[in-house]
Amino acid sequence: MATIPPVPDNTENFNHVFKLLQGEYPDAEPMLHFKNPLELLIATILSAQCTDKQVNKVTQVLFKKYSSVEDFANADINELGKDIYTTGFYHQKAKHIIGSAQLILTEFGGKVPDTMEELLKLPGVGRKTANIVLARGYNIIEGIAVDTHVTRLSQKLGLTQNSDPGKIELDLMELAKKEDLENLSMTLILHGRNVCIARRPKCGVCVVNKLCPSSEV
Template identity: 50%
Template sequence: MGTRLDSPEAQAAEVTERLFETYPNTTISLDFSNRLELLIAVILSAQCTDERVNKETKDLFATYESAAEYANAPQEELAEALSSITYYNNKAKYIREASEIIVSEHGGQVPDTMSELTELPGVGRKTANVVLQHGHEVVEGVVVDTHVQRLTRRLGITEAHSPQKIERELMELLPREGWQDFTHLCISHGRETCTARNPDCSECVLEDICPSSKLDSETDLASNEAW
């Protein structure tokens, strides 16, 4: 108990297999109906729950329907519409300025390459990876968000801290066809069980292979008492 498999590859594979049984249909939980809406929803999701983003984008997407409309909207008007979202001033600015570039340089269409996406203000590797995967069906990297970062570290799959380094390691450890699923498995498990504050290790299907399990002392005590 409380150990992990002998290599990061084996650990990652076992984690994937077990979480797949637990969350067989996990996928993106942001609401969107086109690539522009996807891009905006992902920008808004930074340090904010998807549930809240979905709540606010319902009206937003009904009000603005093209990159040109976002580009021409007064920033204060956008910020007001986003006022219950984290960092709403920054995000209103990102959305408006990214939309300007999408109109002026990409014919009003959300670009489909990593370099073009990350040139947009407010779009880093994480956001670009999500847009590529779910908007363009291009899997160029592994989406490393706060859940993937927390779980891979707790599980002993990586010891890196920066999302960029964790992504590079995961790209080495995981088969490419599993990159997209791995992210959503981590997110689902991170929300339901392996939470940031009080992880519910007693209900965790990975408890016996998790070096961070807080049940170690209890388990040892129980096995001692059994004798």
């Protein structure tokens, strides 16, 4: 014990950090391509441990072949696996997509659910995926999508002491203003991709390096 740095973490500090980051990424748009909640759900399931660019490449073809919940529910797992092969975890993802589509048909009247509770019942859907579907598919901002970037930046910026994504989400919810919830996740992700890169963070060009406990400059 006693090795955890005492981070002077407060709401004011967070708002300062976020304001600076928002200035860097004014139009923090989602990068996944989709035309409806179903496509968003599928694309987000596919995005696990995969770049959005690769997901878009796959879905561009995929959504022409499978265009309805029924198409996915009745898909052959091996064939779907080949269709999404390059996103990685292809067998698991194919199983999850088919399972989700079947549950949507049998339990949710063929419509992608618009509540956290129902979305979490879908196989392959956790809080991160559910938060994205709610926010981008239905304009319902309930929580914050905590992915690997959000986890890393929250820890490095001293916004949380936790490593569990669910706990980090709660920590960020307490710090952020309601009007910031919508863009918080995407802003942190963009900064994580462009500047605070996992392997070699560019602290020298980071707009919040003065406020960052982990800054290397």
